[in-house]
Amino acid sequence: MRLEEEFSHCDNYDEEEEPKTMSQCSIGALQQQQQQQKFVVVGYALTSKKIKSFLQPKFEGLARNKGILFVAIDQNRPLSDQGPFDIVLHKLTGKEWRQILEDYRQTHPEVTVLDPPDAIQHLHNRQSMLQCVADMNLSTSYGRVGVPRQLVIKKDASSIADAVDKAGLILPLVAKPLVADGSAKSHELSLAYDQYSLQKLEPPLVLQEFVNHGGVLFKVYIVGEAIKVVRRFSLPDVTKRELSKVTGVFRFPRVSCAAASADDADLDPSVAELPPRPLLERLAKELRWRLGLRLFNLDIIREHGTRDHFYVIDINYFPGKCHF
Ligand SMILES: O=P(O)(O)O[C@H]1[C@H](O)[C@@H](OP(=O)(O)O)[C@H](OP(=O)(O)O)[C@@H](OP(=O)(O)O)[C@H]1O
Ligand SMILES: Nc1ncnc2c1ncn2[C@@H]1O[C@H](COP(=O)(O)OP(=O)(O)O)[C@@H](O)[C@H]1O
Ligand SMILES: [Mg+2]
Ligand SMILES: [Mg+2]
Structure with a gap:
């Protein structure tokens, strides 16, 4: 029903x-x-x-x-x-x-x-969470939606640099705990700037290419057939210059939490422009069907410098604040 x-x-x-x-x-x-x-x-x-x-x-x-x-x-x-x-x-x-x-x-x-517990369980692993979006390979006249390239590291931190090299992932990388069960630990993310520092990370984790997106992300709330989109502040872009100078692994806090609303901020219009509604409607409809969920949200970013290249980076079951 x-x-x-x-x-x-x-x-x-x-x-x-x-x-x-x-x-x-x-x-x-x-x-x-x-x-x-x-x-x-x-x-x-x-x-x-x-x-x-x-x-x-x-x-x-x-x-x-x-x-x-x-x-x-x-x-x-x-x-x-x-x-x-x-x-x-x-x-x-x-x-x-x-x-x-x-x-x-x-x-x-x-x-x-x-929603059905098995379907929710699918979102509790940051690898399986985004698989549906990758499988969908959505590309329409309004834009395309993918997921950042990523790699799962189950154990052995000393092997990470090799694995990253083999997979051809480009630094910097966002390191996310593999399990996303809502615990405080599952939200402890970090940004790794150089190959050598990768050994400091603690598996099991997902390593995801950092995508510059102008420091703003969109949270798309899906409740049955209804959709609501809001802007939140996010991590700032990493410039080539910064990447050549900085080394290390940096923990970052909950950057895009409810208090980080960017809806009323004075932003560059090319960054602030919401993703096209028809694209989000198509994405939401497909995801509802593929995930078997009716109550969730997704974090989506626009690759800086493009108008219509989007990446889904996170999906949350029955998330927090949203005013329909
Ligand atoms: O993962 P991100 O993108 O940060 O989004 C989070 C998760 O959905 C949290 O659920 P979980 O911790 O289960 O992943 C949710 O907490 P609750 O569902 O406990 O409210 C947060 O709500 P707010 O705390 O209201 O922001 C929401 O902002
Ligand atoms: N691939 C990425 N590229 C750029 N920024 C990212 C990427 N992944 C995560 N972020 C940033 O990190 C924040 C937290 O990541 P997210 O995957 O949403 O984890 P959480 O479940 O803790 O919200 C996002 O709100 C965004 O600011
Ligand atoms: Mg998130
Ligand atoms: Mg999340």
Whole structure:
């Protein structure tokens, strides 16, 4: 079932209506509303960080006014004893949780699990994450979309320089932990400027060619068939001069986090111009189908000096802040 269909019977709610909190809704009014029409019940299993950022009271109130109820899943009780849910929305890690959800999907085919745990798992490895984009080889009159050349190093840091040489990768390289499971460690990236320093890196990792992109990236949020694009600040370009002078491996912080919005910045228009909408729509549609996911975003950059050469560098399941 399409995500939009799931909510379609809520369309008669007034979008402009002021959201009410639970305390503002009298129990009688709520019961009356429940009797008049069916609510869409969303069971959620999220980290406390995610609950704080995603399930804000205003949002919950707005959802309730549209006939959508969010109900916390109790992880200490069997999932089948809870609900009934129309949708299960989740972002938790761990093999045990994945198994619970898989079993639940088998026994409750009428419930939409956003999204299937196996499909999400595909994004937890930075190599398999981008494989779909590489396979797609998207090239249209609006531009082309690829992934930077990359190499996986499973172990043995002393062999990295040789492997890089053999694969013909060009420095500088972005070193990313192979596992992208949302842990703080999985976001510890570094930039390696010279061959000799590569031995300092800690496998398992993905080494990706750094693509100059004018210091701005685009985050494309995909929710079912809806798309929203925002600009974020990113790493600055590395010049040839800098590359010839600098050596070493440099850790860099979360450069493109929510606080790094570049939507209102005064930017060079050739850097700031959003990727063409038809190109993103085609990319999103294909990725939804290939990944089997309905709730994700991608980080995409435009190669500096070009108008239409794009690279996807990261895909995240049920990401953070985005205002549709
Ligand atoms: O990987 P990048 O491109 O940085 O995007 C991140 C990831 O999606 C994070 O999820 P994860 O850590 O699971 O990869 C998400 O954290 P949450 O899903 O925990 O909110 C961040 O949300 P913000 O923290 O709101 O920016 C979002 O900005
Ligand atoms: N191949 C690349 N070329 C240029 N910059 C990159 C590349 N890969 C990552 N970056 C920069 O590093 C940041 C973090 O990389 P990303 O793959 O998105 O990891 P994370 O999952 O931690 O967000 C990006 O937001 C971007 O600024
Ligand atoms: Mg990212
Ligand atoms: Mg990421």
